[in-house]
């Protein structure tokens with residue numbers, strides 16, 4: 184079957200899935216006035232295959248039929264770079280918001296393939312062929328996938344089996360000859376309302392007592408017992424002129440409630456192998472943080488570009504402090520890009536046929552992006568001026584009397600007043616809107632918190648070698 188059209192994608196979502204939005208059940212997500220926007224936004228991932236500029240990037244010529252490059256397992260650094268470029272292209276067309284419906288799921292499948300192979304070798308399980316079959320079907324059907332890894336987690340000090348609410352982490356409540364039954368709550372699940380399959384992974388390392396919580400599998404989104412409670416964040420954006428990005432582009436996250444959901448064995452990828460829960464959680468994020476930084480690149484370009492444009496329109500481009508702010512924005516952008524490229528170049532085969540980016544450099548790129556975004560936002564806010572939050576509404580600009588007066592007074596050093604106001608609206612969406620807040624929280628938490636990135640960097644940094652070098656320089660090495 185191969186590549187899917189955006190129309191067929193939308194049709195597939197009308198499958199009786201249970202979505203709750205602001206206390207109401209949603210009969211058809213595609214037609215919902217708010218959630219439907221997330222469907223249309225994500226469809227860009229399918230449109231890329233027909234896009235003249237990106238077609239060759241988006242498609243792989245498979246043995247039998249072409250399929251989406253998202254489902255191509257990277258074999259070397261250049262494959263990782265092509266994957267980065269595809270993710271960045273989709274996010275650029277998505278107005279700085281990643282479509283995510285292929286990106287996150289393929290990351291999960293790459294991680295699963297890696298860990299299932301090692302589990303099968305060491306434990307004699309048979310998970311790898313199941314994951315492989317699922318990947319081939321995802322390719323064939325060009326599935327949109329969501330990934331539910333993060334659990335509700337309850338008391339953060341306690342392990343899954345120590346929680347007072349045992350379902351704070353998703354767990355196996357019954358093992359049957361034909362499959363498993365799971366209950367519990369996953370949270371922050373992006374694109375679940377508009378995906379065709381949901382991949383579920385453990386979120387942390389586990390102990391033997393947590394065996395029932397060590398579970399990974401795939402389910403359709405209309406599985407009986409599955410309910411998606413959708414977040415209303417970014418649900419109130421009503422004006423396309425004032426919000427050139429967030430009016431059309433949005434992701435939706437859900438609290439994803441499993442109430443006795445049955446999963447047949449063919450789609451179970453881990454069931455009780457507690458020692459492998461941590462490695463699987465990490466194997467996924469090793470790919471997913473590379474994706475995360477790839478989809479930040481269009482946002483970085485937009486921040487630098489909007490700052491540069493506002494400086495030009497306001498006539499402040501030559502001022503020393505303005506040049507300094509612009510230089511700092513460019514350095515931030517270039518550092519993230521450079522680190523990501525180095526992460527691709529420094530990657531390695533983790534299993535025959537699976538090339539993974541360098542974890543320390545990927546996490547350094549993600550850390551650098553996440554800890555620098557708020558300051559970058561501050562720089563754009565500074566250059567833009569207070570109109571970011573005081574500009575008149577789009578209707579005022581169209582008013583027969585006030586429109587021309589406002590446009591006249593909005594004129595700066597260059598261009599028209601309308602041009603300047605439109606650039607301010609863009610900057611507003613980037614640094615002073617609900618979308619801006621979403622981007623900032625996304626930067627800090629999505630794909631793992633800052634602490635998680637730091638831990639990975641420390642874990643992979645060659646500290647002993649650095650200490651030995653310090654001993655050599657200090658002359659404290661005792662000759663053997």
Ligand SMILES: Cc1cc2nc3c(=O)[nH]c(=O)nc-3n(C[C@H](O)[C@H](O)[C@H](O)COP(=O)(O)OP(=O)(O)OC[C@H]3O[C@@H](n4cnc5c(N)ncnc54)[C@H](O)[C@@H]3O)c2cc1C
Nearest residue numbers: 330331332333339371372373624625628629630631632634
């Ligand atoms: C917009 C968005 C989209 C997302 N999409 C997805 C998705 O599609 N799928 C998915 O699975 N997840 C998704 N996530 C989840 C994301 O990975 C988590 O937000 C992240 O791992 C942090 O977890 P948390 O939000 O539960 O915060 P917490 O884990 O509660 O972290 C809050 C703070 O507590 C600290 N903390 C946590 N535990 C401990 C502890 N034991 N000891 C000491 N300190 C601790 C953290 O370091 C952090 O400082 C998304 C998140 C966001 C914001």
